[in-house]
Amino acid sequence: MAYDKFTILTSTAVPLPMENVDTDQIIPARFLKATERAGFGDNLFRDWRYNPDNTVKQDFVLNNNIYSGKILVGGKNFGSGSSREHAAWAIYDYGFRCVVSSFFADIFKGNALNVGILPVQVSPEFLDKIFTAIEANPATELEVNLPDQTITILATGEKESFAINTYKKHNMTHGFDDIDYLQAMEKDITSFAAKSLY
């Protein structure tokens, strides 16, 4: 599924300073029954956002309108747990294009890249700086520059580089996905398969 190209994103950010945010929290299993990819943003962090009677939990950050933006900043080990890509869809569908953390779970990171969300891994120190800056001023803007592979806290100019491989970077900046690439390799794959034991 195609997604928007990603180059430079300047935005305020939503802080979620919690560790081990697992995909069951991002999108609980009971919302995985769709056969289409639509509407998952409404149930992003469902059980943290709403009480069982569907009233809004005022103390959760997504319900606090002083925080907004296209960047979600989470604690260490973000996206652990299930392989459900629905978690990445929910984050994208809600309106986030970038998730910042000091550490991502592997499957989540891959899924995010595949749906057009940029996972930006920063040092624990830099993550703290971001949380502190947003806490001091929720209007703090971050600039995520994919071509340069940097993230900057605009108010202070503090900056850090992040890693992404050349292949994925190219895909993200052009809005390409892997299937386009794989289809072009059909001959190689067929001859590889012909030699397979299984």
Next chain:
Amino acid sequence: MSNMASTLFDKVWDAHVVKKIEDGPDVFFIDRHFIHEVTSPVAFLGLKNRGVAVMFPNKTFATADHNTPTINQHLPVQDALSANQLKALEDNAAKYGISHWGLNNPKNGIVHVVGPENGITQPGMTIVCGDSHTSTHGAFGAIAFGIGTSEVEMVLASQCIMQPKPKKMRINVTGKLGKGVLPKDVALYIISQITASGATGYFVEYAGEVFEQMSMEGRMTVCNMSIESGARGGMIAPDETTFAYLNGREKSPKGVAWDTAVAYWKTLKTDAGAQFDLELNFHADNIEPQITYGTNPGLGTGISKNIPLAAAVKDGEASYKKSLDYMGFAEDEKMLGKKVDYVFLGSCTNGRIEDFRQFASIVKGRKKADNITAWLVPGSHIVESQIKEEGILDILTEAGFLLRQPGCSACLAMNDDKVPAGKYAVSTSNRNFEGRQGPGSRTLLASPLVAAAAAISGVVSDPRDFL
């Protein structure tokens, strides 16, 4: 020559690289692909929108398991959304020529139970599925891991995914497991030692006496839980135990093909002197029956111990406190004697015949505690038949238990098997996340023996007292 030495993981990985992309992932060939109703519909939709066919329909296998009911499976599925997903799986399988084991098919069951039991899973293979516990199949010396829906679409379209090669870790456990200590305890112990993110970025090989002595069922339990330490997957070198398990299964090679396969499989082991990025050593003597007290699988302890103080926990202190709050527990409390409301025996972690044998060994001649609601859910119809044939059903019935029908059930509570808010479940599944077994549910992960001890005593109990 030591620089030629390679690991089991390298041998299998390198044999599947179609192409290396410079500063990018490998184009990685997939031998077997399992699909189920929840993570495949959008992938098929993607194929349709692109006008692309399934490249190798005979390498993909479909089974219905995640949201199926575990009673009255002969009746139409009541929940409309679940029914819709099951229908989509059936239709897509038919349209693209993929073999499909739907509800009521004698081969139906949880994807990670039916793959091995039908011989689809074999040593040296690469196996993926849109479910993180695909790591289970690593027990056979396969590279197996969970993928997202975009990747499901990739495999359908091209039999490949784009994968950067993970780092390598070896976890050695030496010694002999004590009485009442099961493979699940080994897995929970390792995760409690290295945390829920301790193996992120790695692929794990389990080695040492404990795994060499373990049955295939036990190895599957351990490899299944690899993902709970963050690892992409875990694997164990195939040996005589593996070959004996596979010999004669429906999809296993036969005759000359079997001999050829076994000769190759025997080469699938880590050479002496091969290098790992990280190597960890544990001893069986330090492992007692385990139980979790928090909301990630790393927050577990020996059953005789108290809940650790926040200062002693490697995870962040704030998350730890939030976790205990959710569970209604406090630091330094005893786990033994805590009240239990539900017991769940099942899932791709502990829904195999051996798990039911273990459970039965404790409940035999005893009675289910009145305060306990027990869900005993076999991993597949084949397991269900074995339970009946071996007389385990009689033991369970006499003790006041009911046997349900196969499926994922309360492992992720997508069907009706939901633990109510605030209630405690001792569960043999793999995740104790907030709400995993139903909104507000509180999960204590443990082995089938610990589950059995809780089911008859009504509280968290040490299974060794009942053996």
